[in-house]
Amino acid sequence: MTVTIHRGQNQIGGNIIEISTAKTKILLDVGLELDDEKNKKLPDIKGLFDSKGFDAVFISHYHGDHLGLAYHIHKDIPLYMGEKSAKVIQASDAYKRVPTIEPYGFLKHKEKIVVGDIIVTPYLCDHSAFDSYMLLCEADDEKIFYTGDFRGNGRKPYDWLLSELPKKVDKLICEGTTLSRDGYVAISEQELESQAVELFRENNGPGFILQSSMNIDRIVTMYRAAKRSERIFLQELYMADIATAAGSSIPNPAFNDVYAFITSGTRHEGLKKYSHRMGKDRIAKTHFAMCVRTSMLQYIKDLSKKMSFEDGVLVYSFWSGYKETEDMKHFLSECENLGLKIVTLHTSGHADYESIKKLVNTVNPDEIIPIHTEAPEKMIFST
Numbered sequence: 001m002t003v004t005i006h007r008g009q010n011q012i013g014g015n016i017i018e019i020s021t022a023k024t025k026i027l028l029d030v031g032l033e034l035d036d037e038k039n040k041k042l043p044d045i046k047g048l049f050d051s052k053g054f055d056a057v058f059i060s061h062y063h064g065d066h067l068g069l070a071y072h073i074h075k076d077i078p079l080y081m082g083e084k085s086a087k088v089i090q091a092s093d094a095y096k097r098v099p100t101i102e103p104y105g106f107l108k109h110k111e112k113i114v115v116g117d118i119i120v121t122p123y124l125c126d127h128s129a130f131d132s133y134m135l136l137c138e139a140d141d142e143k144i145f146y147t148g149d150f151r152g153n154g155r156k157p158y159d160w161l162l163s164e165l166p167k168k169v170d171k172l173i174c175e176g177t178t179l180s181r182d183g184y185v186a187i188s189e190q191e192l193e194s195q196a197v198e199l200f201r202e203n204n205g206p207g208f209i210l211q212s213s214m215n216i217d218r219i220v221t222m223y224r225a226a227k228r229s230e231r232i233f234l235q236e237l238y239m240a241d242i243a244t245a246a247g248s249s250i251p252n253p254a255f256n257d258v259y260a261f262i263t264s265g266t267r268h269e270g271l272k273k274y275s276h277r278m279g280k281d282r283i284a285k286t287h288f289a290m291c292v293r294t295s296m297l298q299y300i301k302d303l304s305k306k307m308s309f310e311d312g313v314l315v316y317s318f319w320s321g322y323k324e325t326e327d328m329k330h331f332l333s334e335c336e337n338l339g340l341k342i343v344t345l346h347t348s349g350h351a352d353y354e355s356i357k358k359l360v361n362t363v364n365p366d367e368i369i370p371i372h373t374e375a376p377e378k379m380i381f382s383t
């Protein structure tokens, strides 16, 4: 097999990896670059957009830097991704009222998919996107293993994943997002939950959580922290729709202590499908933990006129780099002006050095090809 990294090798995001034999050509991920400016034009890859030059495209997970170009690929190229992952992205697109994607087939843990003379086996892994997969490609007596994005600090036991993985591969295409952060050790999602419980118990005013609505594991963490600190968990319609699409075990307004709300009257129809819903007046009389986005600033201000924000907190649960953007700076300083204490509680969706090392030792590759990293030179492990 031949590996061609079209994009994503010395940068974070925009992954496009081609695996080919004499007869078959497939792509693993077709991502957008994180820099919007670079995405104004489709990349020059023959047979991807205007004709059927590939036998299949496999998407490891729904983050835009892996999935983004899937909206534009030629309609005759079969697209594969996780089923729940597809449901989540379809719910997100429906809320945004934009066209969505319809996969040809779904990835399931250890269920082989045969495309020409390449056999692809997905392995369910943990990442800040729900229903993410690593992908093993086999042909010509050769094994190439692609990690997608993954971590060892999530709720799924990492030892379980490692025990499931192949024990010997020829080539490992491995993500290294955190390698540029020297000495970085990722705390676990459970540890994060404990910190949030403590914070919500110590500060008895309203609780706000600024987090990604697409980060399902974080929704679970914050819901559990809300429950343990005896708060009602409030999801704005966008998150409620996504959490519902992710499956009945994910906290959503069908839970007895989760309620949906809206910040704009134009969304009233969408809200009506949830019997657990609350308006601002009722929310103001409730002890809650509310998930918010930066676009909800006016709503939060309006709420502050209906209730006391004394002893209130806002949990910042994103990568710290976003704090430098103008939008975020403005949001956080306005929240502070309303009397909210800002506390950062976050952990990475990407593996730290030790977790990567464990994976490398497990799959025992002859060659490592770093991807999704600004520090490929640091992907060196003594095995």
Ligand SMILES: [Zn+2]
Residues within 6 Å of the ligand: 012, 013, 063, 065, 066, 149, 372
């Ligand atoms: Zn990524």
Ligand SMILES: [Zn+2]
Residues within 6 Å of the ligand: 061, 063, 127, 129, 149
């Ligand atoms: Zn990702």
